[in-house]
Amino acid sequence: MAQSIHDFHDDPRNADIRIWINGQLKPRAEATVSVFDSGFVLGDGVWEGLRVVSGQPVFLDEHLDRLFEGAKAIAMDIGLDRAGLTRAIRETLAANGMHDGVHLRLMVTRGVKRTPYQDPRVTVGPGTIVIIPEFKTAKPETVATGLTLFTAHVRRGYPDVQDPKLNSHSKLNCITACIQAYTAGADEALMLDPHGFVATCNSTHFFIVRKGEVWTSTGDYCLAGITRANVLRVCREAGIPCFEKNFTLAQAYSAEEAFTTGTFAGVVPVRSIDGREIGDGRPGPMVARLQGLYRELVQRDVLLRAAERLA
Incomplete structure (x- = not known):
């Protein structure tokens, strides 16, 4: 049976993870964004996937370089600097007691729109930042x-x-x-x-x-x-x-x-x-x-x- 390299064996600990959304840590079941969010409406945003080994987000500088380059290319204000994003990542890992065998998805969208239309100028408020950490490794x-x-x-x-x-x-x-x-x-x-x-x-x-x-x-x-x-x-x-x-x-x-x-x-x-x-x-x-x-x-x-x- 065909399977993606991104397949993994389910870890029951992921049911109770806390997800970082714009500065708040939310239980998985409550981690939601608006239906007017630019990412949902249009896929308007950038993201990075990171692995965490021995408590450290691996190659973090390189990932943040690419994230900020992407945001600049689409004229999007992330709303946090590199230090702020790093603190948010570490806060999320600490809140979940995560140290090893972790994959983390950092996503940034242009934010909430006042109407579902592509023009970035109809965006109201700041960008949306989401950090999803999971206990997840590739199937050996x-x-x-x-x-x-x-x-x-x-x-x-x-x-x-x-x-x-x-x-x-x-x-x-x-x-x-x-x-x-x-x-x-x-x-x-x-x-x-x-x-x-x-x-x-x-x-x-x-x-x-x-x-x-x-x-x-x-x-x-x-x-x-x-x-x-x-x-x-x-x-x-x-x-x-x-x-x-x-x-x-x-x-x-x-x-x-x-x-x-x-x-x-x-x-x-x-x-x-x-x-x-x-x-x-x-x-x-x-x-x-x-x-x-x-x-x-x-x-x-x-x-x-x-x-x-x-x-």
Whole structure:
């Protein structure tokens, strides 16, 4: 049965989580926003997903950089500065007694509108900020066995249509690709760029391994992924040849290994694409090495954050 890499085993503790909404911590059942909210009406907002390891939101600076860049791009006032958002995240974690095995969704919309219309000028009041923390980790069996991908007809578009660098709430093209993939019996969609080169997956980034080299797309038509950038970073630190370049589906089909990257699950092997088995259909040595290097980088960031808080 097809399943998303974002699937997880339910944790009963999530029934009692408290969610941060505009400065108030609300029980899950009472955590609501207005039907006039810009995010609900139009998908007008930006968001970030973060993992929490040993009490530390991992790669927080990079995530906040992307959040504020996105807000500026759509002329949206978040209403809190970086320090304020950091305090809100830590307050939310503390209120829920969360330390490890946590995934956190930080969402910001333009706020409540006086009528359901797209013009930002009909927004009244400040933006809406929501922080949803959950005890949630990727299913270990999925990480161990790998994903199946299906190439969707939906393309990643030009930045003058909807900039793929913008981590907005408007994800309909990715949702459409996801539907096509799971309807075809795959776990995730592989998406091409407007020129027919491999771009990214619907909710993760995509890499292949050929002759000891790690390849990913140019990045021109995909989100500026935090985990994607960190995998390229650990490759360079370890002396592993890595390239951001155009490559085709034919080159992906014949790769020795393939994998996806994302905040939620880290580095996850791909075992087949469009019914073509990748390598021998099992996780390969490069994926295993990169999983280890990425875990080490996460621990370095955790120690750095802890040291900064003590300073």
